[in-house]
Amino acid sequence: xxxxxxxxxxxxxDAVKKELYKAxxxxxxxxxxxxxxxxMGITEVYRGAKEMGNLLRKIRLEIAVNEDFVEPTIxxxxxxxxxxxxxxxxxxxxxxxxxxxIRTEERGNIAIG
Amino acid sequence: MKKSVLVLMLLxxxxxxxxxxxxxxxxKGEEVLAQNPISPQPKVDTGDTAWLLVSSAxxxxxxxxxxxxxxxxxxxxxxxxxxxxxFTIMCIISIQWxxxxxxxxxxxxxxxxxxxxxxGLKGVGLEPYKDYAATIPHQLFTVFQLMFxxxxxxxxxxxxxxxxxxxxxxxxxxLWSIFVYDPVCHWVxxxxxxxxxxxxxxxxxxxxxxxxxxxxxxxxxxxxxxxxGDAHKAILPHNLPFTILGTALxxxxxxxxxxxxxxxxxxxxxxxxxVTNTAxxxxxxxxxxxxxxxxxKPTVLGTATGSVAGLVAITPAAxxxxxxxxxxxxxxxxxxxxxxxxxxxxRFGYDDALDVFGVHCIGGIWGAIATGLFASKGINPxxxxxxxxxxxxxxxxxxxxVAVTIVYSFIVSFIILKVVDxxxxxxxxxxxxxxxxxxxxxxxxxxxxxx
Numbered sequence: 001x002x003x004x005x006x007x008x009x010x011x012x013x014d015a016v017k018k019e020l021y022k023a024x025x026x027x028x029x030x031x032x033x034x035x036x037x038x039x040m041g042i043t044e045v046y047r048g049a050k051e052m053g054n055l056l057r058k059i060r061l062e063i064a065v066n067e068d069f070v071e072p073t074i075x076x077x078x079x080x081x082x083x084x085x086x087x088x089x090x091x092x093x094x095x096x097x098x099x100x101x102i103r104t105e106e107r108g109n110i111a112i113g
Numbered sequence: 114m115k116k117s118v119l120v121l122m123l124l125x126x127x128x129x130x131x132x133x134x135x136x137x138x139x140x141k142g143e144e145v146l147a148q149n150p151i152s153p154q155p156k157v158d159t160g161d162t163a164w165l166l167v168s169s170a171x172x173x174x175x176x177x178x179x180x181x182x183x184x185x186x187x188x189x190x191x192x193x194x195x196x197x198x199x200f201t202i203m204c205i206i207s208i209q210w211x212x213x214x215x216x217x218x219x220x221x222x223x224x225x226x227x228x229x230x231x232x233g234l235k236g237v238g239l240e241p242y243k244d245y246a247a248t249i250p251h252q253l254f255t256v257f258q259l260m261f262x263x264x265x266x267x268x269x270x271x272x273x274x275x276x277x278x279x280x281x282x283x284x285x286x287x288l289w290s291i292f293v294y295d296p297v298c299h300w301v302x303x304x305x306x307x308x309x310x311x312x313x314x315x316x317x318x319x320x321x322x323x324x325x326x327x328x329x330x331x332x333x334x335x336x337x338x339x340x341x342g343d344a345h346k347a348i349l350p351h352n353l354p355f356t357i358l359g360t361a362l363x364x365x366x367x368x369x370x371x372x373x374x375x376x377x378x379x380x381x382x383x384x385x386x387x388v389t390n391t392a393x394x395x396x397x398x399x400x401x402x403x404x405x406x407x408x409x410k411p412t413v414l415g416t417a418t419g420s421v422a423g424l425v426a427i428t429p430a431a432x433x434x435x436x437x438x439x440x441x442x443x444x445x446x447x448x449x450x451x452x453x454x455x456x457x458x459x460r461f462g463y464d465d466a467l468d469v470f471g472v473h474c475i476g477g478i479w480g481a482i483a484t485g486l487f488a489s490k491g492i493n494p495x496x497x498x499x500x501x502x503x504x505x506x507x508x509x510x511x512x513x514x515v516a517v518t519i520v521y522s523f524i525v526s527f528i529i530l531k532v533v534d535x536x537x538x539x540x541x542x543x544x545x546x547x548x549x550x551x552x553x554x555x556x557x558x559x560x561x562x563x564x
Contacts, residue, residue, distance in 0.1 A: 045408045046350060047418060047468060048455030 001096035001112060002070050006061040007035065007089040008081040013059050016080030020063075023072040027112075029062040039086050058089065064099055066109050157241055158248035164378035165249050165257055171369025172260035176203055176267050178362025182421070183271050185355030186414070186467050190549025191275045192351065192559045198270045198279075202286055203263050209290055210259040217295040219245070219258065221304035225296055244304050246376040257373060258298075265294055265322045271467030272330035273337045273539075276546050279554040281539040288529045289329060293522055297325050301514065313514035314488055314496055314507070316385065317374035319429025319480040324518045327474020329526040330465060336530040337540050339464035341547065353413055360417040364393055367424045371431040384492055385431035388439035389424065395443025396423025403451045418472060422450040425476035426483060433488035433496040442483045450475050478515055485511030 008016060013030065020028065034055035044051040065073050074091055082088055101111040180199035184192045206214065216231035221244070231237050234255065242251040266286045270277070300306040301313060301321050308320075315321060350356060371389040375382035400419025401411040408415075426446035427439055434442070453471035465471065485508035488499035498504035533539055540546075545553035552558060 045404075045410070045412060046414055047412075048404075048408060048451075049459075050408075051349075 001099060001109065002065055002067070003094045003096045004061075004063045004065060004070070004073055004077075005092040005094065006063075006077045006081070007033070007058050007091075008061065008077070009083070009087060009089060010057050010059050012081040012083070012088075016061070016077055019076035019080040020073065023069075023076040025063060025065065025069060025073050025076065027063065031060040031062075033058050033060045037087060037090075056087070064096055064112050066112055156248065157239075157250060158377075160378045161246075161248040161376070162250065162253060164382065165246075165253050165373060165376065168369035168373025169253070169257045169260055171366045172257070172264065172373065173203070173366075175260075175363050175366035175370065176264050178359050178366055179264065179267055180359065181355045182359025182363060182417075183274065183356075183467050185352040185357075185359060186271075186350045187274050188349055188549065189351035189560055190551055192355075192551065193555055193557055194277075194279070194550030195270065195274060197555055198277075198282060199267050201283065202267045202270075205283070205286060206263045206266065206290060207259060209287065210255070210262050214262060214290060214295055215255050215258065217291070218262070218298040219255075219303050222299075223305040223307070225299075227295075227299045227303050227305070248377060254376070257376075261318055261322060261370075262290065262294055262298070265318075265326045266290055268323070268326035268469055268473055269330045269333060271469040272334040272465045274466040275340050275550065276337060276540055277333075277550075278537070278539055278541045279550070281533050281537050284537065285333075285529060285533050285539065288533070289526065292529065293325065293329065293525050294321075297321055297518055297521065300517075308514045308517065311513065312497060312507070312510050314433055314484050314511065315429045315481065315514065316432035316484070317371045317428045319425070319477045319484070320514050320518050323425045323428060323473040323477030324481065324515060325522050327470050327472075327477055328519050328522040330469035331463065331474065332523055332526040333530055334463045334465040334470070336527065336534070339462075340466065341543060350414060356414060357417055360420055363421060364424060367393070367428075371428060375432060381432055381493055384435075387436050388431050388434055389427050391436050391439040392423040392427035392443035392446075393420045394423070395440045396420055396426065396447045399444045399447035400451060403447060407455070418450070418454070418468070419447040422446045422472050422476040425473055426480035429477070429480045430484040430487060433484055433493050433499075435487075435489065435492055438483075438487040438489075442480065442487065445483075446476050446479050449479050474519075478519075481511050481515045482508070485509075 006016075010032075017028070020026070035058050036056050041054045041056050044054050061077070063073055070093065074093070077091055098107060099111045100107050176199050180196045183199075184195040187195055211234055213229070213232050215234065215237070216229055217226040220227035220229065220231040222228035234252065237251050237255055239250040239252055241247050241249060242254065245251075246254045266289055269289070270282070298321050300308040301315050302309060313320070367389055368386055372382040372386040375385055397416045397420035400422070401416045404415040405411045423443040423446055426442050427434075430438070430442060450472050453475040454468045458465060458468070458471055484499065486499045486501050488496055488507060489502045490496060490498050491502075497507050500508045530539060541550065541553060
């Protein structure tokens with residue numbers, strides 16, 4: 001089991017979701033987050049006072065998958081989120097120790113899908 | 114390239130205004146006078162009464178408007194603090210004014226205050242009081258002036274935003290109204306007031322309202338000290354649409370403020386209405402251009418700030434200047450306030466959180482001086498001519514009124530703040546400031562994140 005965390009551009013969310021559904025990945029959690037990478041955000045100015053290196057809006061996805069879904073999920077996210085410009089985001093893949101479905105108390109692989 | 118074209122256009126339009134201004138006919142005044150014959154017997158005029166009732170309501174709306182103007186500019190943990198302070202002032206001053214504030218300000222007298230004759234509105238009835246307003250019930254004049262007494266202290270709160278203890282704020286506001294607003298109001302507008310007798314022109318409150326509050330704001334910013342945290346984070350607005358909503362309400366209410374100050378539904382009120390709108394527009398435009406030149410992009414906050422500065426500057430002049438003068442006053446006030454906010458404030462390092470001094474005091478000073486320059490008897494025969502209409506003495510009188518207000522308000526506001534600080538500490542603790550005024554002063558939160 002893996003936990004896939006992806007940081008993407010907000011306007012790519014719909015495209016990523018579409019690609020994920022195509023790959024049969026239907027369980028995702030979405031957060032609005034702030035952050036910046038090497039491009040260091042945008043400077044804001046309020047009555048002449050400059051705010052350097054401000055944070056940009058991003059979307060953070062969390063998807064728990066079984067081993068055979070890892071590569072299709074990564075491919076789907078890339079297909080939906082890639083524009084080729086700076087700021088497309090990152091995908092992190094983590095080992096997942098366990099997964100419990102609260103309704104049935106099922107554990108492990110069966111609880112993910 | 115785009116910028117230089119814009120600047121050129123602006124300069125050309127300014128030139129046009131100056132030329133047109135030079136060739137302006139002087140006759141308008143007789144027409145205004147003809148529309149407004151002053152009857153010797155005080156008699157309530159229904160049209161005037163209706164307009165002043167509406168104007169009073171318009172001016173009241175400016176205080177919640179100001180609350181949103183300020184509220185949008187503070188952090189989201191302090192927005193209720195701002196709204197609450199504005200609302201509390203509406204409640205406190207409404208009572209104070211009826212009990213003794215109106216009497217201290219407006220009862221005829223030559224002293225420091227007016228007099229105590231009108232305490233509890235004793236003798237202030239529904240018949241006109243002709244020395245103030247001959248065609249509306251005396252109590253309507255009282256309530257119209259009440260709205261000015263409310264918004265003036267409300268202006269100050271922008272300076273000590275995000276760090277003033279609520280209890281100390283309440284005491285400060287009551288003392289400030291009694292010892293600063295009421296006397297200055299009497300000197301400039303009250304019968305027997307010495308600045309009024311000297312001939313100072315202040316149509317709707319440039320001196321009494323804006324310079325007065327703006328100086329008190331500077332003093333409170335210095336006395337209470339800087340906000341915690343990064344020094345360069347001067348303003349971090351949590352909701353600029355609120356600020357625009359507030360600006361719109363201010364602009365709307367200002368028609369009551371300025372056109373209502375004609376105290377009559379007549380040509381003079383129309384002149385004030387026209388110049389008010391014109392100056393706000395010119396100043397908003399000018400600030401946007403200045404932002405574009407010096408900060409790369411025109412900003413929403415800057416444009417709104419400029420409009421408010423324009424409204425401030427035209428306030429003392431509204432009943433004495435023409436629409437073309439209003440364009441000059443509007444364009445120029447944004448330049449002065451822009452310098453005050455972006456150059457002077459960072460250089461001196463006082464933390465006037467929402468630029469009350471930079472916008473209201475500087476704008477008010479320029480408005481009062483501009484009145485001494487651009488005032489014309491052709492607009493208002495009851496007024497006076499300014500320097501550009503051949504009367505340099507008026508400029509001198511205006512400068513004296515401004516200087517007196519600045520010195521008096523500075524000293525007395527300082528004393529009040531220091532005294533209140535000795536007894537109850539005006540500033541919240543560091544921990545309370547970090548948590549925000551909404552939670553620590555009012556046990557409330559403006560926005561829920563998790564329901």
